[in-house]
Amino acid sequence: QQKVQQSPESLIVPEGGMASLNCTFSDRNSQYFWWYRQHSGEGPKALMSIFSNGDKKEGRFTAHLNKASLHVSLHIKDSQPSDSALYFCAVSRGSGTYQRFGTGTKLQVVP
Amino acid sequence: NAGVIQTPRHKVTGKGQEATLWCEPISGHSAVFWYRQTIVQGLEFLTYFRNQAPIDDSGMPKERFSAQMPNQSHSTLKIQSTQPQDSAVYLCASRNTGVGTEVFFGKGTRLTVV
Numbered sequence: 001q002q003k004v005q006q007s008p009e010s011l012i013v014p015e016g017g018m019a020s021l022n023c024t025f026s027d028r029n030s031q032y033f034w035w036y037r038q039h040s041g042e043g044p045k046a047l048m049s050i051f052s053n054g055d056k057k058e059g060r061f062t063a064h065l066n067k068a069s070l071h072v073s074l075h076i077k078d079s080q081p082s083d084s085a086l087y088f089c090a091v092s093r094g095s096g097t098y099q100r101f102g103t104g105t106k107l108q109v110v111p
Numbered sequence: 112n113a114g115v116i117q118t119p120r121h122k123v124t125g126k127g128q129e130a131t132l133w134c135e136p137i138s139g140h141s142a143v144f145w146y147r148q149t150i151v152q153g154l155e156f157l158t159y160f161r162n163q164a165p166i167d168d169s170g171m172p173k174e175r176f177s178a179q180m181p182n183q184s185h186s187t188l189k190i191q192s193t194q195p196q197d198s199a200v201y202l203c204a205s206r207n208t209g210v211g212t213e214v215f216f217g218k219g220t221r222l223t224v225v
Contacts, residue, residue: 032211043115043202043216044154050209088154095210098144098167101154 002027004091004102013109019076021105026070033065034090034099036076037083044088046058047074079109081082112137115217117203123223131198132188132220143186144204144214150205160186170225180204208212 003026009061013019021035032051036044050056050072062075072089086106092097116135124130136143156170163204171178172216175193180186190197200219206212 043218046213049211098156098159099214103153
């Protein structure tokens with residue numbers, strides 16, 4: 001069964017700093033990768049997707065995928081207090097399957 | 112677009128009672144998912160419908176849990192004889208057809224079994 005692990009469990013970064021979140025998965029047939037953010041009392045909201053090896057940048061957010069290493073990461077540049085939330089990576093084998101979520105990273109951005 | 116709507120937002124049931132949770136997916140979305148979120152287990156997949164047909168219920172506890180999608184505008188998750196370990200936030204999500212399309216989550220129903 002696919003295992004999706006995230007590290008670190010929690011992370012504190014200063015405002016304006018860089019936050020780096022990691023996710024490893026176990027199923028080499030995984031094809032679709034998403035990063036979600038969840039604020040307290042809300043459901044997870046998709047931040048960005050990445051389907052090909054390499055980097056993908058959207059504004060302050062950059063995702064990196066290395067399927068051979070079974071690793072995907074998210075980097076948040078110029079972190080803001082509003083970025084404080086729970087972050088999940090989600091992995092699926094195909095477009096017709098469900099996403100399996102990682103264990104989550106709690107990010108706190110301090111002024 | 113009001114997003115995925117889940118009702119009620121909070122529900123308290125006594126041990127052994129039945130709980131029914133409701134989900135209204137985004138209009139036009141063909142896939143509906145149910146997940147359960149707890150501190151200990153994180154976000155766990157429960158079940159998935161596509162075009163109202165059950166596709167994958169591999170995450171559903173075999174006893175006491177059932178899900179239905181009687182029409183394209185709503186889905187229900189029913190838990191019979193609720194137990195304290197069923198206490199969790201139950202999340203419904205929907206997405207459109209297409210490769211790698213975005214999944215939209217509701218705000219969840221917090222179920223507390225006392």
